[in-house]
Amino acid sequence: MLLLSKFASRCRIAACVFAAAAFVAGFPALTQRAEEVETVGGSLPALSGPKAIEYLKQNRQYDSLMEAFAANRTGQPDEMPTEDAFEQTAKLTAADGGGQDFFGISVAISGDTAIVGAFLDDVGANANQGSAYIFVRSGTTWSQQQKLTAADGAAEDVFGVSVAISGETAIVGANEDDVGANGNQGSAYVFVRSGTTWSQQQKLTAADGAAEDVFGVCVAISGETAIVGANEDDVGANGNQGSAYIFVRSGTTWSQQQKLTASDGVVEDFFGVSVAISGDTAIVGAFLDDVGVNASQGSAYVFTQPFGFESDVAPRNTGDGVVITTDVVQMRRFAAGLDTPDPTSNEFQRSDSSPRATFGDGIIDSTDVVQARRYATGLDPLTPAGGPAVAADHSAPALDTRSRIRTYLDCVAGAHTRASLISATAHRNLFFKPRCGFFGDGRKEVGRRRQF
Numbered sequence: 001m002l003l004l005s006k007f008a009s010r011c012r013i014a015a016c017v018f019a020a021a022a023f024v025a026g027f028p029a030l031t032q033r034a035e036e037v038e039t040v041g042g043s044l045p046a047l048s049g050p051k052a053i054e055y056l057k058q059n060r061q062y063d064s065l066m067e068a069f070a071a072n073r074t075g076q077p078d079e080m081p082t083e084d085a086f087e088q089t090a091k092l093t094a095a096d097g098g099g100q101d102f103f104g105i106s107v108a109i110s111g112d113t114a115i116v117g118a119f120l121d122d123v124g125a126n127a128n129q130g131s132a133y134i135f136v137r138s139g140t141t142w143s144q145q146q147k148l149t150a151a152d153g154a155a156e157d158v159f160g161v162s163v164a165i166s167g168e169t170a171i172v173g174a175n176e177d178d179v180g181a182n183g184n185q186g187s188a189y190v191f192v193r194s195g196t197t198w199s200q201q202q203k204l205t206a207a208d209g210a211a212e213d214v215f216g217v218c219v220a221i222s223g224e225t226a227i228v229g230a231n232e233d234d235v236g237a238n239g240n241q242g243s244a245y246i247f248v249r250s251g252t253t254w255s256q257q258q259k260l261t262a263s264d265g266v267v268e269d270f271f272g273v274s275v276a277i278s279g280d281t282a283i284v285g286a287f288l289d290d291v292g293v294n295a296s297q298g299s300a301y302v303f304t305q306p307f308g309f310e311s312d313v314a315p316r317n318t319g320d321g322v323v324i325t326t327d328v329v330q331m332r333r334f335a336a337g338l339d340t341p342d343p344t345s346n347e348f349q350r351s352d353s354s355p356r357a358t359f360g361d362g363i364i365d366s367t368d369v370v371q372a373r374r375y376a377t378g379l380d381p382l383t384p385a386g387g388p389a390v391a392a393d394h395s396a397p398a399l400d401t402r403s404r405i406r407t408y409l410d411c412v413a414g415a416h417t418r419a420s421l422i423s424a425t426a427h428r429n430l431f432f433k434p435r436c437g438f439f440g441d442g443r444k445e446v447g448r449r450r451q452f
Helices: 005-010 012-022 028-041 049-058 062-073 325-336 347-351 366-376 401-412 415-426
Strands: 103-110 113-118 131-138 141-148 162-166 169-174 187-194 197-204 218-222 225-230 243-250 253-260 271-278 281-286 299-304 429-431 449-451
Touching (some): 049 062, 113 141, 113 169, 169 197, 169 218, 197 253, 225 253, 225 281, 243 281
Parallel strands (some): 103 162, 162 218, 218 271, 243 271
Antiparallel strands (some): 103 113, 113 131, 131 141, 162 169, 187 197, 218 225, 243 253
C-alpha cells in the first residue's frame, strides 16, 4: 500500500492520487483501476514527493490512477461546498415597485438590516423623486420594513442614488436636489430607527454648496461620522475637481466638520465620485485623475481623522481623551501666548474649539477657554477634533481695553472672577501681578503698574 500522507501535503497531483485510492472501495471503476495498478506494479515502496511521482510513471501506474480519479469526478462539481461558501437566500424587490424605478442602483447592509436605493422611483406625482427601502432579516427570511422618502422631496431629486447604513442610522443621497436657487446642488438625508420605525433626522447640505455640485452622489457612514461626495464641485478655478464633506453627530444634531479636497487636485478629476469610511479613516475616489502621462488613470485618497477631542490638550501634545481642569489651564496658556500648539500634531485643531458649530475659527483666544470649560463641566458633549488645522492669522489682533483685560483675567483667574474685576477699568490705573506674563496683546508685563 502506497503511503501518501506526506505525498498529499507536498503535491496537488499526488493529493488526487490519494483521493482516488480512498474512493476505491465504493466505486467499481476505481476498483478495476486499483486492481490493474496492483497487477502491474505489485506492492509499492513507501515513497513521497517527486520520487513517488516518478516511480508511478515508470511503472505505468500514475496515468491509471489519474484516469480513475477523473472518471469518479465526472459530473461532480469542481469544488466541494464548504461551511464558508455563500449561497443565495433571498431576492429583494420593492412591495410597490414599478417600471423604470431602478431599484438596486445602490445597496448597503449592516447586520440584519439592508437598504436599497431606487433613485428613479416616482413618488406620487413627482417623477424620479426617488426612494430607498429598508429590509430586515429574521432567521433566514428578509422582509421589507419601511420605504424611505425625503420629507421635502421633489421631482428629479434622484433620492436613493447612493445609500449607506451603520447600526440604527441610514443615510441616502439625492445628488440632483435643488437647494434654494442652486439647481442640482445636491443633499443627503439621515434617517434613524426607533423600534421598527424609521424617521428623518436631518438633511445634510454643504456649507459652501453651489449649483451642479451633485453633493450626495455617494455617501458612507461609520458610527457618528458620515462622508458625502460632491464630485462636480468646483474647487477654486478648477471646474469639477470635486470634494467630499465630513459630518459628525453630537446628540441628534449633525454638523459639517471638514471639507476634503485632493492636495494635487486639478480640473475634471471628479474627486468624490466614491467614498468610504471606517472609524477614523476615510477614502475618496477620483476616477478621472490623470496620473503622470496617463489620462484618466484614476486615483484614491486616504484621509485620517485627527485624534482626540476639541479642547483635549493636556497632557501635551496628544491629550488623553478627556477634557478636565488641566485642559482648561493649558488652554489659558495657549490663549495668553505662553505656549504655542505643536505644529507636528493636530494640537492647534484641538485647541481652537470656538465657535463650536464650526470647530473653531483659526484663532485661539478667551472664547476657546470658555468652550473648554463647558466641555470640562459637562455642559457640552465632547466633540471630535476638527476645523482649521493651522492659525488663520499668526499676528495678534488689536484688542481694545476691555478685551485685553478680559483675556488677561481669563488667564490668571478665570471667568468666574472676571466680572467683579472688569468694573475696575473705571479707575484705568490698575496694578496686577501677572502669572501668565501677557496682557493679551503680546506685550509682556511682570509685576508693575499697567496703564490701559
